[in-house]
Amino acid sequence: MKAIEVKHLTFSYDGRVNAVDDISFTVEQGEVFGFLGPSGAGKSTTIKLLTRLLVPKANRVFVLGQDMAKADYRFMRRIGIAFENDVLYPELTGFENLYYHAKLYGIGKQEIEEVMKMLDILDARDKPASQYSKGMKTRLVLARALVTKPQILFLDEPTSGMDPDIASYVRKVLKELNKNGTTLFVTTHDMHEAEQLCDRIAFFSSGKIVAVDTPESYKKRYGESRILFQVGSDSLQIDRKDKEELLKLIKQDQWDSIHSQEATLEDIFIKVVGRGLKEGDEL
Ligand SMILES: Nc1ncnc2c1ncn2[C@@H]1O[C@H](COP(=O)(O)OP(=O)(O)OP(=O)(O)O)[C@@H](O)[C@H]1O
Numbered sequence: 001m002k003a004i005e006v007k008h009l010t011f012s013y014d015g016r017v018n019a020v021d022d023i024s025f026t027v028e029q030g031e032v033f034g035f036l037g038p039s040g041a042g043k044s045t046t047i048k049l050l051t052r053l054l055v056p057k058a059n060r061v062f063v064l065g066q067d068m069a070k071a072d073y074r075f076m077r078r079i080g081i082a083f084e085n086d087v088l089y090p091e092l093t094g095f096e097n098l099y100y101h102a103k104l105y106g107i108g109k110q111e112i113e114e115v116m117k118m119l120d121i122l123d124a125r126d127k128p129a130s131q132y133s134k135g136m137k138t139r140l141v142l143a144r145a146l147v148t149k150p151q152i153l154f155l156d157e158p159t160s161g162m163d164p165d166i167a168s169y170v171r172k173v174l175k176e177l178n179k180n181g182t183t184l185f186v187t188t189h190d191m192h193e194a195e196q197l198c199d200r201i202a203f204f205s206s207g208k209i210v211a212v213d214t215p216e217s218y219k220k221r222y223g224e225s226r227i228l229f230q231v232g233s234d235s236l237q238i239d240r241k242d243k244e245e246l247l248k249l250i251k252q253d254q255w256d257s258i259h260s261q262e263a264t265l266e267d268i269f270i271k272v273v274g275r276g277l278k279e280g281d282e283l
Contacts, residue, residue, distance in 0.1 A: 003029045003152055003183040004050065005062040011049055019045040021207035027185060029064075029151075032178050035187040036194040036269065037204035038277050043187035044083070046204075047156050050185065051081050064151060077105050080145030084138070084157040090130035094121060094140050097129050102147045115143045118173060120166075135162035139170065152183040159193060171196055189277050191265040201265075205273045215265060222271050223263035229255040237261070 004027040011020040019042045027033040035043050048054040050061055052068045059069040066075050088097050098112045116122040119139040124132060132140060138161055145153060158174065159167035174197060178184055187204075188194050194201050195215045203210045213221070229236045229249055238245050240260070249255065270276050 001029070001065045002062070003027045003031065003064060004033070004185060006050070007060045009046075009049060009056055009060045011045060011054060011056055013045075018207050020049060023207070023209050025202060025209060025212060027183060029183055030178070030181060032174075032184040032186065032197050032199045034194045034198035034201045035185075035204045036189070036191065036201050036265070036277070037187075038189055038275065041204050042207040043189075043204060044156050045207075047081070047083070047154050047185070047187060051079060051154050053081075073104070077148045078151050080148065080150035080153040082138075082142045082145040082153070082155050082158065084160050086141040086144075088129040088132075088137060088140060091128055093126045093128055094132065094136075094143075095125045097140060098144055098147055101144050105148050107147055111149075112143075112147060115146050118146070119143050120169065135166050138162060139166075142170070146177075150182065152185065153177070155184060155186045157188055157190075158186060159190075167193075191269065191277060195265050203269055203273050205275065210273045218265065218268050218272075219263060222268045225263065226261045228259045228261050230257045230259070231255050 007024050009020055009023050010018055012018045037043055049056050059067050061068040102112055119142060121136055121139050159170050186197055200212060200214050202212045225240045226237045227240055227246060266277055
């Protein structure tokens with residue numbers, strides 16, 4: 001059974017422009033599958049469609065074999081959803097925010113505390129959510145998604161707004177969960193996040209999947225490595241394959257240092273998709 005199966009999924013908010021435009025893909029159980037794309041590409045809309053927060057016109061989404069159009073609350077326990085700008089009750093403490101969700105599923109205090117500990121927010125257990133920093137709020141939303149011990153986690157920009165140390169801690173937690181069998185579906189506009197977390201990455205732009213592959217395979221297929229010669233404050237980049245030019249420059253012996261430069265996932269995204277990952281990054 002596939003973890004996720006999507007067939008020709010399309011969605012429009014206004015009936016004119018498709019925010020998600022005829023996408024099809026499958027995610028295997030135990031996989032970390034990422035959607036990498038710029039702001040406005042339709043990543044959040046896709047997650048909402050996968051988790052039935054938005055309902056597509058036709059039944060095109062299957063999660064763990066379940067037709068999502070017919071999923072009831074018992075099934076929803078098997079999936080966890082964490083959105084970037086998810087709603088928390090600001091007046092309630094972190095613990096209470098989790099408690100009201102967990103209670104729906106008969107989950108007790110101990111399990112809530114375990115998940116708060118795992119995400120390093122147990123010390124803030126009794127603070128109102130309004131007093132949490134942005135990174136702590138994101139972890140609280142993640143804790144709420146995890147409290148039912150879901151088989152699949154849907155994560156929209158999971159480390160957005162976190163400082164780098166906390167982001168790397170959260171990625172470690174997510175990897176650990178995945179090692180123990182949880183399938184992850186992640187959206188991000190951060191190529192490092194995609195590369196560090198994902199087994200396969202879909203390049204996503206203007207509502208469409210442009211390519212799907214593993215990070216290694218993208219690099220093998222599209223990455224050109226270059227050699228950088230530094231001469232004082234100037235630098236010169238040469239294609240690694242241009243052996244003749246490389247040898248000539250080395251022999252001229254006028255360089256201060258030589259570095260090899262691998263193509264980044266963002267370089268490859270630009271090459272394949274025709275635009276970058278940041279706003280206004282059109283080619
Ligand atoms: N509730 C809504 N009503 C109308 N249009 C919307 C709504 N939500 C999103 N859109 C539009 O749908 C498109 C896709 O938006 P979406 O939020 O899915 O993109 P995204 O890739 O998640 O971007 P971001 O990373 O900025 O959240 C955008 O053009 C957006 O303006």
